């Protein structure tokens with residue numbers, strides 16, 4: 179099994195499939211992330227919001243895997259936006275993770291009502307410059323937010339991490355990401371599990387001799403997106419990673435493309451505050 183890599187606009191590479199840890203308690207995170215690292219994942223996606231950076235950091239330290247072989251992402255929570263708060267939040271995350279730097283640091287939500295995401299971005303450019311983050315990016319940014327960041331004339335976000343699964347394919351945001359040279363990373367790639375029982379997905383999986391989760395993840399991987407599925411079940415953690423070896427026929431990819439319904443599992447970035 180070889181995990182495909184995506185080259186970011188910084189020149190760094192990120193594994194195309196990583197491991198998400200939303201809703202994993204800090205006390206469980208060390209064990210769950212250790213299982214994922216043993217299964218072969220080399221990218222972990224956490225966030226200040228998740229409250230499990232300490233457990234994630236412990237698993238990384240305990241793994242014995244060289245630091246430069248694990249891609250670590252964390253995120254700035256909304257209440258930490260602002261030119262003074264953001265760099266301090268980075269330091270707290272690094273302390274909890276037990277790391278000198280993260281590979282990717284994201285603004286979690288644009289929270290346009292706060293009106294702080296542009297000054298926050300400029301503050302994160304300082305974090306990039308002093309090496310506390312090897313790349314910086316955004317999450318849940320709509321095209322208008324991306325255009326505003328790029329119009330600052332500084333660093334272009336390396337990644338835009340967005341809700342993306344068969345029912346919500348975010349074609350306008352993905353087009354903006356491509357136009358600006360920003361990699362698309364799909365959160366809730368399985369629709370938080372809801373996409374797995376779709377009859378079309380189930381039929382495609384059965385016919386190709388794979389599981390519904392593998393069929394959906396193979397569809398994401400074929401599109402060139404980064405994905406970060408989450409599970410706390412060891413067999414599913416391994417099953418999801420094994421999707422890198424699944425190739426679906428083009429007509430099956432098109433049938434999953436046709437499942438777009440606009441159904442979100444998370445908040446709307448335009449109003450999330």
Ligand code: NAD
Nearest residue numbers: 198199200223365366367368369370371391407408409414
């Ligand atoms: P997901 O789409 O990865 O679904 C996870 C759920 O699907 C699991 O809890 C489990 O119930 C089920 N599942 C997973 N693998 C399975 C399998 N092989 N067979 C059967 N069921 C399976 O949802 P998620 O956790 O919301 O998203 C993944 C990651 O994305 C998160 O852990 C987090 O890291 C990130 N995320 C980011 C944001 C953001 O705003 N940036 C928001 C939500 C999630």
